[in-house]
Amino acid sequence: MLSARSAREQAAPRPKATSALRVLIRVAMLGAVAFVLMYAEFILPGFPTFLQYDPSDVPTLIGGFAMGPVAGALVAGVKATLFFLSGKDEAGAIGTAANLTTSLAFVITASLVYARLHTKRGALLGLGAGVASMVAVMAVLNYYAFLPAYGVPAEGLIPLVKTTVLFNLVKGLLNSGLTFLVYKKMSPLLHL
Amino acid sequence: MSMLRDITIGQYLSGSSVVHRLDPRTKITVVGVFMIVLFTAINAQAYVVLVGFAVLSVVLAEVPPRMLFRGLRPVLFLLMLTFALQLFLTRGHVLFTLGPLVATWEGLRQGIFMVLRLLLLLVMASLLTLTTSPVSLTDGLEAILGPFRFVGVPAHELAMMMTIALRFIPTLMEEADKIMKAQMARGADFESGNPIRRARSLIPLLVPLFVSAFRRADELATAMESRCYRGGHKRTRLHRLRATGLDAYAAAVTAGMALIVIGLRWWIPL
Numbered sequence: 001m002l003s004a005r006s007a008r009e010q011a012a013p014r015p016k017a018t019s020a021l022r023v024l025i026r027v028a029m030l031g032a033v034a035f036v037l038m039y040a041e042f043i044l045p046g047f048p049t050f051l052q053y054d055p056s057d058v059p060t061l062i063g064g065f066a067m068g069p070v071a072g073a074l075v076a077g078v079k080a081t082l083f084f085l086s087g088k089d090e091a092g093a094i095g096t097a098a099n100l101t102t103s104l105a106f107v108i109t110a111s112l113v114y115a116r117l118h119t120k121r122g123a124l125l126g127l128g129a130g131v132a133s134m135v136a137v138m139a140v141l142n143y144y145a146f147l148p149a150y151g152v153p154a155e156g157l158i159p160l161v162k163t164t165v166l167f168n169l170v171k172g173l174l175n176s177g178l179t180f181l182v183y184k185k186m187s188p189l190l191h192l
Numbered sequence: 193m194s195m196l197r198d199i200t201i202g203q204y205l206s207g208s209s210v211v212h213r214l215d216p217r218t219k220i221t222v223v224g225v226f227m228i229v230l231f232t233a234i235n236a237q238a239y240v241v242l243v244g245f246a247v248l249s250v251v252l253a254e255v256p257p258r259m260l261f262r263g264l265r266p267v268l269f270l271l272m273l274t275f276a277l278q279l280f281l282t283r284g285h286v287l288f289t290l291g292p293l294v295a296t297w298e299g300l301r302q303g304i305f306m307v308l309r310l311l312l313l314l315v316m317a318s319l320l321t322l323t324t325s326p327v328s329l330t331d332g333l334e335a336i337l338g339p340f341r342f343v344g345v346p347a348h349e350l351a352m353m354m355t356i357a358l359r360f361i362p363t364l365m366e367e368a369d370k371i372m373k374a375q376m377a378r379g380a381d382f383e384s385g386n387p388i389r390r391a392r393s394l395i396p397l398l399v400p401l402f403v404s405a406f407r408r409a410d411e412l413a414t415a416m417e418s419r420c421y422r423g424g425h426k427r428t429r430l431h432r433l434r435a436t437g438l439d440a441y442a443a444a445v446t447a448g449m450a451l452i453v454i455g456l457r458w459w460i461p462l
Contacts, residue, residue: 021421022413024349028356029364029409033401035357036364040394044387050270053387055394062402077350078357081333084317085326085358093227093317149231150270151306156277174391182398189406 027063027071031078034059038083044170051167053174060103061130061179064111065123066190072111076103098138098146105137106130106172123180131172139165204325210438211253211323216332218439222446223320229450230309236301238456239308245449246312253323260318267314271307278303328431330354335433348423356412364405371400 034056041054056079064072080100084093110130114122143161152160206212211219226245233239250260280290284298321329334351341347372382375396382393 019413019417021417022410024353025356025413025416026406026409028353029360029405029412031353032357032360032364033405035361036368036401037398039365040382040397042387042390048269050267053391055391055398058398059402074353078353081354082357082361085321085329093313151274151278151303151310153277153281153302155281156273170387174387177388178391178394178398181392181395182402185399186402186406189403 023067023071026067027074028078030059030063030075031082034075034079035082035086038079044167047163047167051164053171055175055178057103057106057171057175058178058182060107061110061127061175062183062186062190064107065114065126065179065183066186068115069108069111072107073104076100076107079103094146094149098141101141102134102138102168106134106175109133110176123183127176127180131169131176134172135165135168138168205255205259205322206325207254207323209252209254209323211249211319213436213438214323214442215433215435215439216324216328217335217433218435218442219320219324220329220332220336222442223316225446225450226316227313229453230312232454232457233305233309235456235460237460238453239305241449241452241456242312243308245445246315248445249319250315253319255319255322259322260315267310271310274306274310275303278306326358327355330358331431331433348427360405360408363408364401367404368397368401371397 037056037059038054041052043049044051044053060072060075060079063075077100080096080103083099084096107130109132110126113126113129116122117125139161142164143157147157147160147164148154214222226242230242233242250257279295279299279302280293282296282299282302284296287295287297287300289295324332330351333354334347337345337347337350372380376382380393380396382390382397384390385393
């Protein structure tokens with residue numbers, strides 16, 4: 001089954017040679033798109049206002065799917081740096097760090113899976129694994145690093161971490177759904 | 193969606209204050225050191241030094257305090273929550289009771305420290321972006337990452353990515369605005385419905401935006417390749433970063449502040 005698939009992939013026309021510069025510029029552009037999309041945020045009902053949904057992980061995931069985990073991680077880096085430079089980060093550097101680790105955990109896992117299994121099923125599996133790892137990584141980091149850095153004492157951590165886990169799950173699923181729908185429409189354009 | 197009200201990235205306020213004239217490398221380092229030192233502060237004396245340093249920076253930067261605190265509203269809830277949690281959950285000498293909740297002196301102290309820490313973090317980070325343009329911040333980051341080239345950090349490429357991203361944000365913002373208006377004219381609704389509906393309503397914005405971004409990326413790549421761009425090796429620059437005596441003063445003051453705050457951990461433990 002797997003060998004048949006890889007044989008079919010080899011028969012398909014190879015994508016044109018990609019120069020490093022082309023990848024670099026696409027990464028930069030996707031980072032800029034991600035930053036622009038941060039303004040398309042809205043409040044998810046039932047969550048406190050400092051947890052807002054925004055679709056800025058969609059470009060990160062598209063970058064990871066189209067150009068591999070390293071490119072995806074770089075898009076996340078560009079996005080987080082822009083976020084910091086713009087002064088949109090209301091929590092000094094903590095928000096930037098949280099933003100970066102969220103995206104990294106999501107995109108690296110998702111695009112690693114997709115790189116191994118380059119099919120629709122692989123994309124869905126990858127997105128699922130990405131959401132799972134993002135939620136898990138953020139639960140641990142929120143508990144040990146970010147929330148304590150905000151000054152939340154140990155006794156108050158558990159309920160807040162529970163809220164953020166739920167929030168990250170919802171956000172991750174929404175972003176996965178969007179990426180899946182958008183990536184399908186985009187894919188003819190991506191192979192250059 | 194309150195998108196695209198103002199197209200400027202960041203909140204840079206041009207000026208000619210002492211802080212504005214510092215080299216971006218100095219400013220990034222100072223803020224970095226400040227943030228690290230901030231997390232080592234455990235007593236009131238240390239916080240006095242840190243607040244003094246921050247106030248001095250703000251005064252020297254000649255930035256209206258209104259601008260500094262503008263971004264505060266969204267974290268206000270978190271600040272109050274932090275304060276309340278610290279106040280009521282820290283054990284110690286009773287300050288007052290509120291129903292089943294017991295506020296303690298230790299909690300009050302802890303709460304004030306935590307709120308101060310967050311405020312200082314926020315103020316210093318904003319001060320950096322208020323007094324340094326994104327482009328010079330990028331230059332500063334490239335210079336700071338420069339020495340790590342030898343362990344494989346592509347400093348120039350990373351800075352080039354940031355520069356390109358900064359250059360295209362206004363363009364893409366305008367593009368997104370145009371697409372949204374065009375889709376709204378066709379009956380698209382970006383503002384109502386449940387979260388799933390709202391997320392789905394973004395698809396007619398996302399697809400054209402990505403298409404346009406990729407087209408621009410490839411055009412730029414072709415343009416750069418046809419002009420023989422080949423990375424940072426032996427490139428010259430129009431604006432060179434120059435450290436002056438001012439930077440030496442800033443570095444000295446920051447080093448002094450850091451030593452005092454870290455020293456206070458041992459001199460006056462708690």
